[in-house]
Amino acid sequence: xxxxxxxxxxxxxxxxxxxxxxxxxxxxxxxxxxxxxxxxxxxxxxxxxxxxxxxxxxxxxxxxxxxxxxxxxxxxxxxxxxxxxxxxxxxxxxxxxxxxxxxxxxxxxxxxxxxxxxxxxxxxxxxxxxxxxxxxxxxxxxxxxxxxxxxxxxxxxxxxxxxxxxxxxxxxxxxxxxxxxxxxxxxxxxxxxxxxxxxxxxxxxxxxxxxxxxxxxxxxxxxxxxxxxxxxxxxxxxxxxxxxxxxxxxxxxxxxxxxxxxxxxxxxxxxxxxxxxxxxxxxxxxxxxxxxxxxxxxxxxxxxxxxxxxxxxxxxxxxxxxxxxxxxxxxxxxxxxxxxxxxxxxxxxxxxxxx
Amino acid sequence: xxxxxxxxxxxxxxxxxxxxxxxxxxxxxxxxxxxxxxxxxxxxxxxxxxxxxxxxxxxxxxxxxxxxxxxxxxxxxxxxxxxxxxxxxxxxxxxxxxxxxxxxxxxxxxxxxxxxxxxxxxxxxxxxxxxxxxxxxxxxxxxxxxxxxxxxxxxxxxxxxxxxxxxxxxxxxxxxxxxxxxxxxxxxxxxxxxxxxxxxxxxxxxxxxxxxxxxxxxxxxxxxxxxxxxxxxxxxxxxxxxxxxxxxxxxxxxxxxxxxxxxxxxxxxxxxxxxxxxxxxxxx
Amino acid sequence: xxxxxxxxxxxxxxxxxxxxxxxxxxxxxxxxxxxxxxxxxxxxxxxxxxxxxxxxxxxxxxxxxxxxxxxxxxxxxxxxxxxxxxxxxxxxxxxxxxxxxxxxxxxxxxxxxxxxxxxxxxxxxxxxxxxxxxxxxxxxxxxxxxxxxxxxxxxxxxxxxxxxxxxxxxxxxxxxxxxxxxxxxxxxxxxxxxxxxxxxxxxxxxxxxxxxxxxxxxxxxxxxxxxxxxxxxxxxxxxxxxxxxxxxxxxxxxxxxxxxxxx
Numbered sequence: 001x002x003x004x005x006x007x008x009x010x011x012x013x014x015x016x017x018x019x020x021x022x023x024x025x026x027x028x029x030x031x032x033x034x035x036x037x038x039x040x041x042x043x044x045x046x047x048x049x050x051x052x053x054x055x056x057x058x059x060x061x062x063x064x065x066x067x068x069x070x071x072x073x074x075x076x077x078x079x080x081x082x083x084x085x086x087x088x089x090x091x092x093x094x095x096x097x098x099x100x101x102x103x104x105x106x107x108x109x110x111x112x113x114x115x116x117x118x119x120x121x122x123x124x125x126x127x128x129x130x131x132x133x134x135x136x137x138x139x140x141x142x143x144x145x146x147x148x149x150x151x152x153x154x155x156x157x158x159x160x161x162x163x164x165x166x167x168x169x170x171x172x173x174x175x176x177x178x179x180x181x182x183x184x185x186x187x188x189x190x191x192x193x194x195x196x197x198x199x200x201x202x203x204x205x206x207x208x209x210x211x212x213x214x215x216x217x218x219x220x221x222x223x224x225x226x227x228x229x230x231x232x233x234x235x236x237x238x239x240x241x242x243x244x245x246x247x248x249x250x251x252x253x254x255x256x257x258x259x260x261x262x263x264x265x266x267x268x269x270x271x272x273x274x275x276x277x278x279x280x281x282x283x284x285x286x287x288x289x290x291x292x293x294x295x296x297x298x299x300x301x302x303x304x305x306x307x308x309x310x311x312x313x314x315x316x317x318x319x320x321x322x323x324x325x326x327x328x329x330x331x332x333x334x335x336x337x338x339x340x341x342x343x344x345x346x347x348x349x350x351x352x353x354x355x
Numbered sequence: 356x357x358x359x360x361x362x363x364x365x366x367x368x369x370x371x372x373x374x375x376x377x378x379x380x381x382x383x384x385x386x387x388x389x390x391x392x393x394x395x396x397x398x399x400x401x402x403x404x405x406x407x408x409x410x411x412x413x414x415x416x417x418x419x420x421x422x423x424x425x426x427x428x429x430x431x432x433x434x435x436x437x438x439x440x441x442x443x444x445x446x447x448x449x450x451x452x453x454x455x456x457x458x459x460x461x462x463x464x465x466x467x468x469x470x471x472x473x474x475x476x477x478x479x480x481x482x483x484x485x486x487x488x489x490x491x492x493x494x495x496x497x498x499x500x501x502x503x504x505x506x507x508x509x510x511x512x513x514x515x516x517x518x519x520x521x522x523x524x525x526x527x528x529x530x531x532x533x534x535x536x537x538x539x540x541x542x543x544x545x546x547x548x549x550x551x552x553x554x555x556x557x558x559x560x561x562x563x564x565x566x567x568x569x570x571x572x573x574x575x576x577x578x579x580x581x582x583x584x585x586x587x588x589x590x591x592x593x594x595x596x597x598x599x600x601x602x603x604x605x606x607x608x609x610x611x612x613x614x615x616x617x618x619x620x621x622x623x624x625x626x627x628x629x630x631x632x633x634x635x636x637x638x639x
Numbered sequence: 640x641x642x643x644x645x646x647x648x649x650x651x652x653x654x655x656x657x658x659x660x661x662x663x664x665x666x667x668x669x670x671x672x673x674x675x676x677x678x679x680x681x682x683x684x685x686x687x688x689x690x691x692x693x694x695x696x697x698x699x700x701x702x703x704x705x706x707x708x709x710x711x712x713x714x715x716x717x718x719x720x721x722x723x724x725x726x727x728x729x730x731x732x733x734x735x736x737x738x739x740x741x742x743x744x745x746x747x748x749x750x751x752x753x754x755x756x757x758x759x760x761x762x763x764x765x766x767x768x769x770x771x772x773x774x775x776x777x778x779x780x781x782x783x784x785x786x787x788x789x790x791x792x793x794x795x796x797x798x799x800x801x802x803x804x805x806x807x808x809x810x811x812x813x814x815x816x817x818x819x820x821x822x823x824x825x826x827x828x829x830x831x832x833x834x835x836x837x838x839x840x841x842x843x844x845x846x847x848x849x850x851x852x853x854x855x856x857x858x859x860x861x862x863x864x865x866x867x868x869x870x871x872x873x874x875x876x877x878x879x880x881x882x883x884x885x886x887x888x889x890x891x892x893x894x895x896x897x898x899x900x901x902x
Contacts, residue, residue, distance in 0.1 A: 052802055071805040072814070078806040084799035088821045098807030149807055368726035369738065371719045372782065376742055379779045382756035383748075389759045439655055446652025449645055458652075460890045461660060467882045468663075469840030471856045472875040475863050476662035479669050479677055479872070486665055486679045516658065548645075577749035579843045584863060594751035594843065601847065607759050614755040621749055 009057035033200035077146030263350035294344035408612035440522025529563025565632035670872035712777035720785030754844035768850030792826030
């Protein structure tokens with residue numbers, strides 16, 4: 001169990017700034033997902049912690065500076081995207097690799113390996129070679145190998161991206177349970193927001209070498225601080241508006257087309273200010289033109305596209321000024337392309353975005 | 356952090372290579388020096404500087420003849436080698452696995468067998484009493500043995516056969532790298548086989564053709580063994596001249612100058628060939 | 640895979656194969672002649688000329704020298720090539736492309752020019768005719784092949800394997816030796832074989848440096864220039880034999896390397 005403190009870490013290749021003074025604390029035993037599009041610097045951050053990337057700033061583990069410690073003395077477990085299993089060694093030898101380097105007695109190595117094979121349900125595959133394993137099995141071996149040396153921290157670099165969707169979801173559950181059982185501080189790098197939300201205690205959203213937001217999964221989903229985070233995590237309908245006045249718990253503002261809408265109140269705002277706010281697709285309320293609408297807005301639109309998704313449907317609607325919004329409805333009321341519709345929301349579901 | 360911080364290690368690792376390659380460049384520079392030194396009789400090299408050796412080379416149609424014969428022979432032999440090599444490569448590409456393994460084995464045996472041996476083997480075939488003449492005579496196709504040995508034709512046959520594997524390997528490699536769906540896509544759009552071959556396959560294999568042609572041309576331009584064995588002194592090329600001047604006349608300065616000319620001419624032709632192929636290779 | 644349109648290619652392909660195969664078949668056939676003539680088909684089957692080789696000290700001495708040179712330069716240039724590969728793929732510094740270009744530069748210099756350059760340099764130093772000068776020459780000739788093969792094998796080998804080993808506690812050197820080297824060893828062995836063959840068959844550059852001891856290709860060349868009896872064919876066939884055996888045994892491995900354009 002270890003606490004990792006990353007302070008003002010910057011990395012640049014040539015004149016390209018890959019990490020821009022990033023600071024982050026990983027609490028002991030927590031599962032932290034670093035989420036972002038490709039090229040956002042998330043893998044570089046992982047390599048900084050592992051010691052494979054040169055950086056300025058500092059990395060501390062349990063209060064001790066690690067900046068001058070080479071990778072092989074850091075005792076940090078890594079599971080690589082391609083697993084990096086040693087192809088010329090069996091499952092057992094892969095897992096024992098780190099232990100053998102530590103001059104541990106043969107019996108102890110044997111015991112530890114058996115324990116890990118049990119933990120990851122790999123007993124039957126003990127003497128197989130990596131080429132004889134399936135993707136999910138390789139993944140387990142890679143995790144077992146990393147855990148064998150009792151690392152202080154476990155780093156996972158998109159470990160599920162090579163698996164197909166069904167297996168990936170199974171492995172997510174397994175990975176989370178394993179991490180909780182072992183109780184190891186874990187950093188998980190991914191571009192898949194569903195994965196990050198499903199697994200993590202804490203989500204770190206990165207963009208262009210900066211940390212956009214840090215919070216629990218429900219915080220970053222429900223209260224994204226920027227347009228980037230709102231767009232990247234889940235889908236969102238973003239509107240531009242001008243603030244008019246506050247009215248109880250809500251703010252009244254005007255859209256570009258002149259419609260008046262009500263949104264949730266937040267922070268310091270003043271009249272006349274240009275703002276962006278967003279509403280999640282599942283929070284848009286659709287009704288027929290003559291029915292009573294939600295309290296936040298009453299925008300007329302036309303259904304342009306309907307996507308059937310089994311348990312729900314997503315309805316794409318064109319509003320005034322050709323603005324497209326997407327609504328997610330659980331039970332279809334039989335919306336058809338071309339139907340006139342009124343789009344609304346509850347004022348406290350529409351949230352202002354910081355720029 | 357990693358391992359890349361101290362420059363001492365890479366320098367140490369590169370030191371042995373630096374000694375070997377450094378010596379190579381040292382010999383090249385000595386050759387440049389000797390090529391402008393006066394020749395004071397057999398194995399006697401003067402201290403001064405002179406352009407006599409180059410003037411002697413370029414001022415004589417006799418010496419220039421070696422250069423032009425080499426350029427011309429290498430040019431048409433490379434062209435024939437390219438056509439035959441492409442055919443063989445395409446054959447390998449289209450063959451099933453078993454034929455491919457068999458052909459691969461034969462080509463690799465060629466590749467691993469010394470030029471001297473392969474050239475000598477060609478001599479046994481095309482010689483006056485070789486199997487070619489004996490079977491043609493036996494079949495009544497010709498009345499007198501064909502004079503192939505010690506003629507330019509014989510040398511050309513030898514050069515083509517000896518250098519064919521160099522042409523085949525890169526072309527097969529580039530044929531293999533064409534995604535099979537590309538051909539099917541072209542066919543589905545209505546292209547005939549001939550059209551697919553000329554508009555899809557040949558352009559996509561241009562890098563392989565270029566690699567083969569450059570290697571084969573360089574090899575043939577400076578051939579020594581083939582003209583030596585199959586030309587018997589009647590079809591000597593530029594490399595034979597250099598050797599004879601250096602080792603028989605002991606005129607090192609002239610031989611060095613001729614070697615410099617050979618180096619520059621081959622460098623220039625390779626450069627021009629690469630430039631040409633860059634123009635005709637489709638951008639991807 | 641064969642369409643009717645390709646029948647011409649098929650015929651031409653087999654004809655070309657025959658053209659490549661016939662000289663080698665004739666060579667072996669000639670070596671079996673009982674008489675002094677180099678005739679194919681042989682007028683009988685006799686190993687006379689093979690036994691005769693045992694008395695030819697010129698051939699035997701040349702074979703010895705050639706093998707010493709080939710083994711020595713293969714070991715040296717593969718080792719140097721490996722060091723170059725490590726330096727160029729495992730360290731960060733400026734000018735790597737330039738260094739590789741310099742190391743590969745002997746490849747584009749014609750053999751006759753390399754031989755000439757060595758001749759004038761070594762005769763200036765007074766050490767033309769020696770095993771040392773031939774060894775140096777063969778190292779220069781083989782190093783580009785081994786360096787190129789090792790660099791490309793190391794550059795394409797996954798860095799994450801080495802990093803995984805390091806994260807488990809292996810020093811960079813240990814990670815390289817216990818993980819990367821075993822994985823790239825097929826490429827390194829292929830490079831070594833290539834270096835061996837390149838050295839073994841080198842004629843054009845070597846002939847400038849031979850003295851009363853010659854290498855096998857030079858000895859064979861001089862022999863077929865002056866004599867016209869079958870011993871040269873017998874010797875050539877004898878050299879061909881291990882090549883054929885080797886290719887038959889390792890065919891799949893070699894063909895894969897050859898056709899992938901890696902050599």
